[in-house]
Amino acid sequence: KPRVLTGITTTGTPHLGNFVGAIRPSIAASRDDSTESFFFLADLHALIKCQDPSLVRQSSKEIAATWLALGLDTERAVFYRQSDIPEITELTWVLCCNAAKGLMNRAHAYKAAVQVNEEAGEDPDYGITMGLFNYPILMAADILLFNAQRVPVGRDQIQHLEMARDIAQRFNHNFAELFTLPEAIVEEHVAVLQGLDGRKMSKSYSNTIPLFLPEKQLRKHINKIKTNLQEPGEPKDPADSTVFQIWAAFASAGETARMRREFEAGIAWGEAKRQLFELVNGELAAARERYQELMANPGHIEQVLQRGAERARSISAPLLRQVREAVGISPMS
Numbered sequence: 001k002p003r004v005l006t007g008i009t010t011t012g013t014p015h016l017g018n019f020v021g022a023i024r025p026s027i028a029a030s031r032d033d034s035t036e037s038f039f040f041l042a043d044l045h046a047l048i049k050c051q052d053p054s055l056v057r058q059s060s061k062e063i064a065a066t067w068l069a070l071g072l073d074t075e076r077a078v079f080y081r082q083s084d085i086p087e088i089t090e091l092t093w094v095l096c097c098n099a100a101k102g103l104m105n106r107a108h109a110y111k112a113a114v115q116v117n118e119e120a121g122e123d124p125d126y127g128i129t130m131g132l133f134n135y136p137i138l139m140a141a142d143i144l145l146f147n148a149q150r151v152p153v154g155r156d157q158i159q160h161l162e163m164a165r166d167i168a169q170r171f172n173h174n175f176a177e178l179f180t181l182p183e184a185i186v187e188e189h190v191a192v193l194q195g196l197d198g199r200k201m202s203k204s205y206s207n208t209i210p211l212f213l214p215e216k217q218l219r220k221h222i223n224k225i226k227t228n229l230q231e232p233g234e235p236k237d238p239a240d241s242t243v244f245q246i247w248a249a250f251a252s253a254g255e256t257a258r259m260r261r262e263f264e265a266g267i268a269w270g271e272a273k274r275q276l277f278e279l280v281n282g283e284l285a286a287a288r289e290r291y292q293e294l295m296a297n298p299g300h301i302e303q304v305l306q307r308g309a310e311r312a313r314s315i316s317a318p319l320l321r322q323v324r325e326a327v328g329i330s331p332m333s
């Protein structure tokens with residue numbers, strides 16, 4: 001069976017972008033009996049961006065509760081915490097010794113950090129850790145260790161998937177054909193969701209709409225979405241509107257067509273936002289209640305994750321043994 005795998009970094013509270021770009025398509029894919037699913041909390045990746053232990057802990061709990069509240073069936077899908085799988089860190093080292101540094105120099109996240117330094121007139125490496133530099137290798141290990149074929153992600157992660165393929169090919173060529181080449185699965189009709197300020201919705205820009213905000217807060221956030229100054233009655237361009245983009249990510253095709261006509265007919269921003277709130281709130285209300293219950297019961301979440309780690313390791317441990325053998329660090333005979 002083809003394997004589907006994806007992870008979410010445990011920094012911050014899950015937002016509409018994570019839901020639309022990763023969690024929703026992943027849960028849908030996990031209902032397909034012809035595939036096997038692996039979903040995890042990328043808490044080792046979190047350490048790259050966050051040095052506050054209580055935030056990493058809180059975020060892990062929130063992201064785990066989110067998957068469960070949205071209806072992930074953990075009997076079907078293997079659901080685990082990255083740091084519970086020691087084989088991932090071990091494989092990361094082996095891959096580090098094979099991946100080309102030149103390839104890593106091209107990683108977007110690293111290059112962006114260098115550029116910020118250069119623009120500020122700082123040393124290019126100022127504040128950049130080896131964790132950030134090696135980020136794509138850790139991610140390759142996450143994927144390759146489970147021989148995942150399909151990786152549902154948002155567009156921002158495509159480069160990392162290309163790097164994982166490159167790293168896998170190199171290992172397969174140099175040692176043994178152990179790794180499957182993974183493919184990014186990007187929902188065609190879902191763009192990278194924009195945040196309150198119109199830039200990509202991202203924890204690092206503090207422009208997110210958290211998924212399970214209490215109703216009142218959700219309304220407030222939606223009202224804060226930046227719009228242009230067009231008056232009621234003036235036609236509005238759906239293509240450059242965050243309100244419309246989020247609408248399209250939640251509504252049916254028919255409802256999206258209707259909203260497009262309303263935009264062209266000059267719907268007032270206040271009214272468009274009111275309808276958007278009703279739509280998103282309606283989609284999320286039941287899950288929000290389950291989320292609150294789960295957050296009050298971390299013991300249950302922990303139990304689910306432990307069971308998931310056991311199942312995951314029954315796959316990762318044998319593959320890692322083969323990797324060790326292939327590179328020459330296995331027991332003598």
Ligand code: TYM
Pocket residue numbers: 005006007008009010017018019020021022042045138139142143151152153154155156157191192193194200201202
């Ligand atoms: P992360 O935690 O930044 O994001 C998790 C997932 O959500 C998607 N996403 C979005 N999609 C649409 N619109 C947005 N505004 C938006 N913001 C985030 C991301 O594309 C991603 O799919 N490195 C990864 C986590 C990771 C991983 C992996 C993923 C670690 N190991 C192995 C797949 C396979 C990350 O930081 O995603």
